[in-house]
Amino acid sequence: xxxxxxxxxxxxxxxxxxxxxxxxxxxxxxxxxxxxxxxxxxxxxxxxxxxxxxxxxxxxxxxxxxxxxxxxxxxxxxxxxxxxxxxxxxxxxxxxxxxxxxxxxxxxxxxxxxxxxxxxxxxxxxxxxxxxxxxxxxxxxxxxxxxxxxxxxxxxxxxxxxxxxxxxxxxxxxxxxxxxxxxxxxxxxxxxxxxxxxxxxxxxxxxxxxxxxxxxxxxxxxxxxxxxxxxxxxxxxxxxxxxxxxxxxxxxxxxxxxxxxxxxxxxxxxxxxxxxxxxxxxxxxxxxxxxxxxxxxxxxxxxxxxxxxxxxxxxxxxxxxxxxxxxxxxxxxxxxxxxxxxxxxxxxxxxxxxxxxxxxxxxxxxxxxxxxxxxxxxxxxxxxxxxxxxxxxxxxxxxxxxxxxxxxxxxxxxxxxxxxxxxxxxxxxxxxxxxxxxxxxxxxxxxxxxxxxxx
Numbered sequence: 001x002x003x004x005x006x007x008x009x010x011x012x013x014x015x016x017x018x019x020x021x022x023x024x025x026x027x028x029x030x031x032x033x034x035x036x037x038x039x040x041x042x043x044x045x046x047x048x049x050x051x052x053x054x055x056x057x058x059x060x061x062x063x064x065x066x067x068x069x070x071x072x073x074x075x076x077x078x079x080x081x082x083x084x085x086x087x088x089x090x091x092x093x094x095x096x097x098x099x100x101x102x103x104x105x106x107x108x109x110x111x112x113x114x115x116x117x118x119x120x121x122x123x124x125x126x127x128x129x130x131x132x133x134x135x136x137x138x139x140x141x142x143x144x145x146x147x148x149x150x151x152x153x154x155x156x157x158x159x160x161x162x163x164x165x166x167x168x169x170x171x172x173x174x175x176x177x178x179x180x181x182x183x184x185x186x187x188x189x190x191x192x193x194x195x196x197x198x199x200x201x202x203x204x205x206x207x208x209x210x211x212x213x214x215x216x217x218x219x220x221x222x223x224x225x226x227x228x229x230x231x232x233x234x235x236x237x238x239x240x241x242x243x244x245x246x247x248x249x250x251x252x253x254x255x256x257x258x259x260x261x262x263x264x265x266x267x268x269x270x271x272x273x274x275x276x277x278x279x280x281x282x283x284x285x286x287x288x289x290x291x292x293x294x295x296x297x298x299x300x301x302x303x304x305x306x307x308x309x310x311x312x313x314x315x316x317x318x319x320x321x322x323x324x325x326x327x328x329x330x331x332x333x334x335x336x337x338x339x340x341x342x343x344x345x346x347x348x349x350x351x352x353x354x355x356x357x358x359x360x361x362x363x364x365x366x367x368x369x370x371x372x373x374x375x376x377x378x379x380x381x382x383x384x385x386x387x388x389x390x391x392x393x394x395x396x397x398x399x400x401x402x403x404x405x406x407x408x409x410x411x412x413x414x415x416x417x418x419x420x421x422x423x424x425x426x427x428x429x430x431x432x433x434x435x436x437x438x439x440x441x442x443x444x445x446x447x448x449x450x451x452x453x454x455x
C-alpha cells in the first residue's frame with residue numbers, strides 16, 4: 001500500500017493543476033489574501049510623519065525592532081496599520097502553551113479535544129489583543145517622544161487622542177491579520193499565520209538581491225563573496241530541508257486482533273520523534289532576550305549623557321551585544337541550546353504519550369508500558385534533541401559570523417527567517433501534493449464506477 005501511494009505521488013506533475021479546480025481556487029484565494037496583506041503594510045498610522053519615521057528606524061536598527069520589522073515585511077519601519085504584524089499572537093500563543101503545561105486547569109483543557117482547543121485559542125486571542133494594546137501604547141508614546149530634543153516631531157498632533165487612535169488602529173490591524181490567516185487556513189492552502197509571516201520575510205528578498213548584485217557591479221563586493229553567499233544560502237536550505245524532515249521512528253506494537261478472515265493479526269505503527277521538536281522558537285527566544293537590552297539602551301541613550309556612568313555603561317553594552325561580536329554569538333548559541341531543550345520539554349510530555357499508548361493497548365517492544373515507556377521516550381528524545389539543538393545553533397550562528405566577516409546584512413540574518421521560509425514552503429508543498437493526490441484518487445474512483453456501469 002505504501003509503495004502504491006509513493007508511485008502515485010511520484011507521478012504528480014504540474015499538468016494535474018489544470019484538472020484540480022478546487023486546488024486552483026484555493027491557491028488563487030491564498031495569493032489574493034497575501035496581496036491584501038502587502039497592501040496594508042504600506043498604509044501608515046493616522047497622524048504620523050513617514051519621513052521622520054525612517055530616521056527613527058535607522059536610529060534603532062540592530063535591536064529587537066529588526067525582528068518585528070522582518071516578520072511584518074517592513075511594516076514596522078513604515079509604521080503601518082499592521083506594524084506589529086502577528087507577533088503579539090505568536091507571543092500569546094507561546095505564553096498559553098507554557099501556561100497549559102504548568103497550570104492544571106489549562107492542562108485539562110488540552111485533553112478535552114476540540115472544545116478544549118477552541119477555548120485555548122480564544123484565550124490566545126484575548127492575550128493577543130492585550131499584548132497589542134500594551135505594545136501599541138508604548139509605540140505611540142515612543143513616537144511622541146522621538147525627536148523632541150532636536151526639534152523634530154514624528155507625530156503631527158501628539159496627545160491622548162493620538163495614542164488612543166494609534167492603539168485602536170494597531171489592534172484592528174493585528175486582528176484583521178489573524179482573521180485573514182484563518183481564512184487562508186480554511187479556504188486556501190497552508191497555515192495562514194505562517195504564510196503571512198513568510199510573505200513578510202520574502203518581500204525583503206528583492207532588496208537583498210539587488211543590493212548584493214549592485215555591490216558586485218560597483219566593486220564594493222567581490223565576485224568570490226557573492227558566489228560564497230549564494231553557495232551558503234543553497235547549503236543552508238538543503239540542510240534545513242533534511243533536518244526538519246528527519247525523525248526517529250519508534251516501533252509501537254498493538255495486541256493481536258481478529259481480522260475479517262478470522263486470523264489473529266498484530267497491528268504495528270511508528271511513533272515519530274522529530275530531531276527539531278522545538279521548531280523556530282529557540283532562536284526567536286534567544287535573539288529577543290539578547291536584543292531587548294540593546295533596544296532599551298538605544299532608546300534610553302537619547303536622554304542620557306555619554307559622559308555619565310550610565311551613558312558609558314550603555315555604550316559598553318551596545319559594543320558587546322552588537323551583531324557579529326564574539327560575546328553576542330556565544331550568548332546567542334547558549335540561548336538556542338537552552339531553549340531547544342526547554343521548549344521541547346514543554347511541547348512533548350513523555351508521561352502523557354506513554355499513558356495514551358497504554359490506554360490504547362500499544363507498547364514499545366522490549367519496554368514495559370507505563371513509567372518505563374515514559375523514561376525510555378525521555379531518554380530517546382533528550383539524545384535526538386542534542387542533534388537538533390546543534391543543528392539550530394549552526395544554522396543561526398553561521399549567518400551572524402558571515403555578517404561579521406563581510407559587513408553585509410543578510411535577509412536571513414540569524415537563520416530564523418530562512419528556517420521559517422523553508423519550513424512553511426515545505427509544508428505548503430506537502431498540502432498541495434495531498435490535494436493533487438486526493439484529486440487523482442477521485443478520478444480513479446470515478447473511472448472505476450464508470451467502467452462498472454458499462455459492464
